[in-house]
Amino acid sequence: MEFSFNLNDVFKSPIVEITPNLIPPGYAGDRRALWDTVSKVGEIVNQMGAASAAAQGLNKAITTADRIRNSEHKLYFLIDQKANSGKGAVTGMLKTGNKSLYVFDRDGNHYQVQPPCLLDFYVHESKQRNGLGKVLFEHMLQKEGIAPVQMAIDRPSDKLLGFLNKHYSLRDPVKQMNNYVVFDDFFPRRGIPA
Numbered sequence: 001m002e003f004s005f006n007l008n009d010v011f012k013s014p015i016v017e018i019t020p021n022l023i024p025p026g027y028a029g030d031r032r033a034l035w036d037t038v039s040k041v042g043e044i045v046n047q048m049g050a051a052s053a054a055a056q057g058l059n060k061a062i063t064t065a066d067r068i069r070n071s072e073h074k075l076y077f078l079i080d081q082k083a084n085s086g087k088g089a090v091t092g093m094l095k096t097g098n099k100s101l102y103v104f105d106r107d108g109n110h111y112q113v114q115p116p117c118l119l120d121f122y123v124h125e126s127k128q129r130n131g132l133g134k135v136l137f138e139h140m141l142q143k144e145g146i147a148p149v150q151m152a153i154d155r156p157s158d159k160l161l162g163f164l165n166k167h168y169s170l171r172d173p174v175k176q177m178n179n180y181v182v183f184d185d186f187f188p189r190r191g192i193p194a
């Protein structure tokens with residue numbers, strides 16, 4: 001996704017992590033420039049959030065700048081720094097956060113957990129199926145120090161389920177009533193002698 005401003009002035013690396021204050025990592029400008037930068041990041045969040053919602057057939061974005069500001073969520077953006085005649089383009093977005101959830105395993109045992117969750121994930125239509133989703137997802141796993149099976153996934157699309165199957169051999173999801181999905185190894189193993 002392209003913007004009228006130069007993305008490389010806002011984001012200085014090919015993958016950036018945005019926290020609720022919407023200040024890009026390594027920001028080094030003064031206070032006046034900060035307002036301009038934060039408003040540009042807000043525009044990026046809103047436009048990528050809207051595109052993700054459209055790609056998932058949702059009529060309302062689940063990722064907006066306002067919602068990020070009032071959350072403890074983290075956003076990762078993937079940037080093609082050379083695109084748009086050197087002004088850069090945003091090619092992917094991924095949102096994580098911890099949620100308090102009740103989850104049930106296949107035997108009906110329930111657990112109250114606060115796992116890291118995959119809340120939104122989008123690669124621009126023109127770039128899907130080129131491995132960019134894997135690059136962004138792997139970066140997130142490394143930064144958060146987690147394995148995919150430790151995550152709960154909010155309303156995964158068929159494309160995302162295919163992605164998790166292909167790259168991480170996660171299949172046969174355990175669907176939850178709260179619309180989250182986890183996989184069998186998410187649960188502690190029962191019945192194994194210590």
Ligand code: ACO
Pocket residue numbers: 052055056118119120121122123124127128129130131132133134135153154155156157158159160161162163164166
């Ligand atoms: N149809 C079916 N499977 C797909 C498709 C598609 N159009 N696109 C990606 N996949 C799955 C497949 O398993 C594919 O492997 P294959 O090409 O060998 O069949 C694999 O993902 C490709 O992996 P990457 O190239 O690393 O993934 P990509 O860059 O396409 O990113 C993503 C994956 C984020 C799911 C992307 O396809 C996308 O944005 N889809 C639309 C939005 C969406 O559904 N997001 C997830 C919503 S649910 C949530 O966010 C919690």
